[in-house]
Structures are given as C-alpha cells and as structure tokens.
Amino acid sequence: MxxxxxxxxxxxxxxxxxxxxxxxxxxxxxxxxxxxxxxxxxxxxxxxxxxxxxxxxxxxxxxxxxxxxxxxxxxxxxxxxxxxxxxxxxxxxxxxxxxxxxxxxxxxxxxxxxxxxxxxxxxxxxxxxxxxxxxxxxxxxxxxxxxxxxxxxxxxxxxxxxxxTGLPPPSANITFLKQSFALRGLNTKDLVVLSGGHTIGVSHCSSFENRLYNFTGKGDTDPTMNQNYIARLKLKCKPRDQTTLAELDPGSFKTFDDSYFRLVTKRRGLLESDAALLNDPETKAYLLKSISHGSTFFEDFGVSMVKMGRIGVLTGSQGEVRKVCSKTN
The missing domain is CATH 1.10.520.10 (Peroxidase; domain 1)
Structure with missing residues (x-):
C-alpha cells in the first residue's frame, strides 16, 4: 500500500x-x-x-x-x-x-x-x-x-x-485517526477525549520538527500553527534535534486538566495529530465544549479509558500471568 x-x-x-x-x-x-x-x-x-x-x-x-x-x-x-x-x-x-x-x-x-x-x-x-x-x-x-x-x-x-494497524503517528490527519480508532472499536468522541491525555507529558522535538522548519519540503512552517507559538518552539527545538523535549501542554504539563483543549483551539496543539482535531465537526465541537462551563471531559475520560481497556483482551484460559513483566513464563 x-x-x-x-x-x-x-x-x-x-x-x-x-x-x-x-x-x-x-x-x-x-x-x-x-x-x-x-x-x-x-x-x-x-x-x-x-x-x-x-x-x-x-x-x-x-x-x-x-x-x-x-x-x-x-x-x-x-x-x-x-x-x-x-x-x-x-x-x-x-x-x-x-x-x-x-x-x-x-x-x-x-x-x-x-x-x-x-x-x-x-x-x-x-x-x-x-x-x-x-x-x-x-x-x-x-x-x-x-x-x-x-x-x-x-x-x-x-x-x-x-x-x-500500527500506532497513529504524530503526523496523522483526522481521517487516519478516525480510522485507527474505529478499527479498535473506539468512536470519534473517544478519539478527542483520549487525545486530552496530552494534558500531561512531553514530546521530542523530532515529532513535530517538520511543522517548524520544513512542512511541505520547501523550508516552510505549518500555516495552521500559531506563528507566535512556532517562534517560541524554534528557540527550544533546533533542526534535527533528537533529544530535546517540549511540553505538550505548556504551563501545566504535570497537571491533568482541560487546558490542552484550550491550546488546540488557539492553534497551539504541538503535534499535527493534535491540530487535526480542529478538522472534524464532532471533534471540534467537543474541543469548544470542553473549554466552556459545560465540560464533561473528566467524566468522559474515564468512560473512554474503560472502553480502550477492553480492546482485544485475553481472559480466562487465554494468555498467562507473567511472573516478570519483561519476559514470558
């Protein structure tokens, strides 16, 4: 393919x-x-x-x-x-x-x-x-x-x-993201809710470097990304930087909250897969709801995590209980 x-x-x-x-x-x-x-x-x-x-x-x-x-x-x-x-x-x-x-x-x-x-x-x-x-x-x-x-x-x-069938890459667009989640029994709402997990954690500069320096192969930046945000990221991430880390949710990357959604709506989503959430009516509507007083993000996150936790599980006589997690019995 x-x-x-x-x-x-x-x-x-x-x-x-x-x-x-x-x-x-x-x-x-x-x-x-x-x-x-x-x-x-x-x-x-x-x-x-x-x-x-x-x-x-x-x-x-x-x-x-x-x-x-x-x-x-x-x-x-x-x-x-x-x-x-x-x-x-x-x-x-x-x-x-x-x-x-x-x-x-x-x-x-x-x-x-x-x-x-x-x-x-x-x-x-x-x-x-x-x-x-x-x-x-x-x-x-x-x-x-x-x-x-x-x-x-x-x-x-x-x-x-x-x-x-692999993991959705940081560069995934909304069509691929929806397909990837769908084949695992997760819907579009699960996609945007679970993306909210990016409220904690960091990403390597290499995962979004192209958005800063070579988006279409012509030495350009991603036009969908806030230009002030790009300028700030360029101070942290130099071309071909494989080691530096950037916060997915600057300012509160150690706190689980709804600020990730606020950043995405302001075109400050770090990864292309974050920015992609603005390109679908359902995911965009959820983003906007989650920065309003009617946010149900915390409740929804638990529901979607339970759904994700059911994917392709082995139970009963299937599989084993490893004595050591890094190797089979």
Missing amino acids: ATSKNSIGVSVLQIVILALLYLQADGQGLKVGFYAKSCPHAEMIVSSVIKEVMAVAPSLSGPLLRMHFHDCFIRGCDGSVLLDSPTRQSEKFSPPNLSLRGFNIIDRVKTALEKACPGLVSCADIVALVARDVTVATKGPYWEVETGRKDGKVSLFSDPINPV
Whole structure:
C-alpha cells in the first residue's frame, strides 16, 4: 500500500476485518474488582507504589499513561509492550515506543504484587491500573478499572509501525485517526477525549520538527500553527534535534486538566495529530465544549479509558500471568 506522511488509505473492508479481529475479545471476562477475593489489596498496593513514585518523579505520569494506550492499540491490552527481546525485536524497541519511560515502575509494582499475591495479578492489568493512578495523582479523574486481563506471549517490532494497524503517528490527519480508532472499536468522541491525555507529558522535538522548519519540503512552517507559538518552539527545538523535549501542554504539563483543549483551539496543539482535531465537526465541537462551563471531559475520560481497556483482551484460559513483566513464563 502506498502511504504518504499525512494520509493513509484504508478500505472499508480492511477496517471491518481488522475491527472484527480486535473485537473478538471485547472485554468479556473483565470486571471491576476481579481480584477482590484472590488478592484483595491489589489495587491498594498499585496505588501506594504510584503515590511514592509521583512524589519524586511526577514527570513519569505522562509516559505511564501513554504506555496503556500503546499497549492496547497493538494486539490489544495484553502487556505485549512490556516484553524485552535479546535481539531488540519486540514492540518495546519499535520507533513509536522508544520514547516510553517507566518500565521500571511497572516492574516495581509487579514485585510488590508478587510479594503479596504470587502469580495472580497480570502485567496487563498493572498497566491499566497504573494509568488510572497516575491520572489521579496529577489531579485528574478517578474511574473504576475493569481487571481480569491475561498477558500475551507475542510482541513484534513490526506491529507498532504497520502502516494500517500500527500506532497513529504524530503526523496523522483526522481521517487516519478516525480510522485507527474505529478499527479498535473506539468512536470519534473517544478519539478527542483520549487525545486530552496530552494534558500531561512531553514530546521530542523530532515529532513535530517538520511543522517548524520544513512542512511541505520547501523550508516552510505549518500555516495552521500559531506563528507566535512556532517562534517560541524554534528557540527550544533546533533542526534535527533528537533529544530535546517540549511540553505538550505548556504551563501545566504535570497537571491533568482541560487546558490542552484550550491550546488546540488557539492553534497551539504541538503535534499535527493534535491540530487535526480542529478538522472534524464532532471533534471540534467537543474541543469548544470542553473549554466552556459545560465540560464533561473528566467524566468522559474515564468512560473512554474503560472502553480502550477492553480492546482485544485475553481472559480466562487465554494468555498467562507473567511472573516478570519483561519476559514470558
């Protein structure tokens, strides 16, 4: 399939087939309080570790929230993003995941749970619970996390960069974003709500450098981006900068709030995929609603996170509960 930077064509048939593959396990077997009898303090243990971590390393909140998204969008929410590979051929080493951080925090939580309840709490569930707890720790909403996932045994370098079923790139336009979410059973509202997770965290300059220096290949800037914002970003990000980080939500990137939506409406969305939310009537309407007194963002975020947490899960006799999150049993 021929692809371009901003537009990737996906046929209706492909979407239907892929959606059926992803949704053959659409959360069946998950429930709130899955460990209530087998490991009654499981969620308390996760929360306790995350409170300790956030007290000293609040900047990990964004990466740990994003880890759940990166896990669920590839092979479903099965913990496959956590697996190591001696030849660096697992998801973890694929380009879209190289910016993820906090794997050691997942390991720390797993160690605490193994001490209390050996062999019971899956790594996939830990990722889901940690995503909720870092959101709460940054003053965001609380939601009941469904648990009962098992861990997958397959993790491939090629999956996150697949042009059709991989992770949506920072350069994705609204058409591709809607297709990507749709094939995973998520709708347009889920897309704009979950994009709101960019209220915490940072991005590498390389993820948006073209918007500043070479948008159409002619040394130009992105005309849809606020020019004052571009000037400010150029002070931070020089051409071919691979290491510098920029805040996705300048001014409150460590606080979960609705200011991300305000920035996007002012054409100050950092990534092209952020700016794309202005190019669809439904997503634009939600942006505008979220900066008004009628905002339902916090409530909606929990609902969409629960939906995302059901994508392609392994439950019951499927998969396994890893003893160590970075390797299969």
